[in-house]
Amino acid sequence: MKTVNDPTYEFVKSIYLQHIPQQSELSNPFSANKRQKKRTTLTKTKEIPDDISQWSPKNFSDYFGAEYKRVFDGVYKITYTSDNKIINIIMEFMIENGLEKNEWTKKFIDWCFLNKGVILQKSGHFLLVEFPNFLNRYYQDVISRNSTVALMDIFPDVKALASEGKSKELFSKYGIPIACTYYATYKNISDEQLVSGLRNLFNQLSKGNIQEKQLFGDIIQKSISRSPYPNDFKILDWREIFATEISKYKSEPWWRPDDYPGQARFKVEKFLNG
DSSP states (O other): OOOOOOHHHHHHHHGGGSOOOOOTTSOOOHHHHHHTTTOOSOOOSSOOOSSGGGOOHHHHHHHHHHHHHHHHSSOOOOOHHHHHHHHHHHHHHHHHTTOOHHHHHHHHHHHHHHTHHHHHHHHSSOOGGGGGGGHHHHHHHTGGGOTTOOOBOOHHHHHHHHHTTOHHHHHHHHHHHHHHHHHHHHHOOOHHHHHHHHHHHHHHHHTSOHHHHHHHHHHHHHHHHTOOOOTTSSOTTHHHHTHHHHGGGGGSTTOOSSOOOSSOSBOOHHHHOO
16 A cells, blocks of 8 residues: 555554543524515615625625614624624635535525524624624524535545545544544544544644644634534544643634534534444
8 A cells, every 4th residue: 555645644643653541493584585586786885796606705794784784773883804704704614515605605694684683682792703603503493404405425525635645634624523533433543542643733733834823723613613523423522632732712703612513514424334
């Protein structure tokens, strides 16, 4: 078998040589969206393209501001630096779940306004920064019930990245539980060995250059955004295990202290049946 020259894959292999110490109240917006399908020209204070597929994060921020004024009869002060970052998080969530990012980002924002009472009750205010906290709830209660949306099959890509020795890319694209479950199932690597190897990797990345530090952040973000996971996936308690290493990421807008609830948003069978 060809030896793959990838430092992360090598450190996972080298672990063997180390000593290891022992929601029903929500409204369904599909019917409303269907009635409003023709509403492409929006009431707005800023110029927004009629074609939603052409919208940029800035356009979505402007749309939120216009809808805020329409719904609450108030002014939302847009700060593009921070608001566009939130829009990008929402759009990335849609991409990760195989959805057309602009179409479903707008549907999600409309759903948030439709269910403003739920968001106000839970958050105490209605701000764009709160929206990522409701992405999984939107998926579980709306998207998963839409018969035209299928679960993502990420296993082939995970397998390909692992087979090519691109373990850093695997962890940064799919997060800790997914990558660790694959290595445990198909490479027979124990939890203790995975934890030891990841700790070495995190220490290396935290001391690296800008790209390596960004890679570290991507691993943590994807570990959160890819949830929920089945209970028998590996290293689900990574927040506690790596509490010291990941502490600086707790101030990020995408941080969650626990996994999203509900059913996994991807096909899981092949990950558990090696």
